[in-house]
Amino acid sequence: MSLLSVEDLVVRHGLLQAVRGVSFDVARGETLALVGANGAGKTTLLRAIAGAHQAASGRVTFDGADLSGVPSHERVRKGIALVPEGRRLFVQMTVEENLLLGRSADRAGDWSVERVLETFPNLKPRRHARAGHLSGGEQQATAIGRALMSNPDLLLLDEVSLGLSPLIVDRVYASLQELISSGTTIILVEQDLNRALSVSNKVICMLEGRIALAGDSMTVSRDEVTKAYFGLH
Ligand code: ATP
Numbered sequence: 001m002s003l004l005s006v007e008d009l010v011v012r013h014g015l016l017q018a019v020r021g022v023s024f025d026v027a028r029g030e031t032l033a034l035v036g037a038n039g040a041g042k043t044t045l046l047r048a049i050a051g052a053h054q055a056a057s058g059r060v061t062f063d064g065a066d067l068s069g070v071p072s073h074e075r076v077r078k079g080i081a082l083v084p085e086g087r088r089l090f091v092q093m094t095v096e097e098n099l100l101l102g103r104s105a106d107r108a109g110d111w112s113v114e115r116v117l118e119t120f121p122n123l124k125p126r127r128h129a130r131a132g133h134l135s136g137g138e139q140q141a142t143a144i145g146r147a148l149m150s151n152p153d154l155l156l157l158d159e160v161s162l163g164l165s166p167l168i169v170d171r172v173y174a175s176l177q178e179l180i181s182s183g184t185t186i187i188l189v190e191q192d193l194n195r196a197l198s199v200s201n202k203v204i205c206m207l208e209g210r211i212a213l214a215g216d217s218m219t220v221s222r223d224e225v226t227k228a229y230f231g232l233h
Contacts, residue, residue: 009058018044020209033196036206050082079153091132102149109151116145137168157188
């Protein structure tokens with residue numbers, strides 16, 4: 001059985017249909033990369049899975065349960081954690097305090113402040129620093145760590161490399177690779193196609209709210225994905 005099943009999902013922003021009938025499945029342990037041009041609907045889709053946007057129609061099923069009408073905080077309790085675009089940390093609070101905010105009383109598991117600091121060693125000396133004083137890479141690690149603190153079964157990552165230098169992006173992705181190896185199920189939005197394909201085992205390219213291409217990251221040709229990205233057939 002799939003961990004996540006999205007069926008014919010439609011999400012609107014007012015009159016605009018940002019997601020126009022999208023269907024796909026994610027099995028436990030898979031890493032799905034979502035790619036597509038700006039405005040293709042990737043963020044809206046992730047947020048709809050996390051419960052931050054209501055679906056106009058269609059269905060999201062997680063671990064066998066229909067999530068229709070289930071608010072975002074309940075979805076965290078069910079095991080879905082979102083790392084939003086732009087990190088959204090509490091800048092006056094310390095790294096540790098931000099991490100502790102990610103805990104969910106209902107979700108037992110191995111994640112702790114200590115384990116996050118082991119996973120992202122660059123955060124270790126910054127434990128008591130205010131989030132507003134961190135570098136971009138440290139902020140991103142804190143945002144991912146905060147999501148992990150809820151011991152999620154499904155981690156949704158929205159453009160984690162945005163605004164980071166290539167070296168720091170490499171570090172963030174090295175840590176993600178560890179999470180993937182440990183079996184965490186991940187959906188990630190990534191602008192860098194090479195990176196998206198190398199880290200994932202499935203890829204979906206969105207175009208104007210629809211799936212233009214879905215394939216296996218290992219076997220899909222980069223050319224095909226690029227064509228789908230620009231809507232060339
Ligand atoms: P990006 O890479 O720029 O984040 P995206 O693929 O994630 O792009 P979305 O952010 O999901 O795309 O946007 C899809 C469409 O919905 C775009 O046309 C965007 O302008 C519109 N949109 C997104 N959020 C809102 C909102 N809160 N209100 C109105 N329109 C929105």
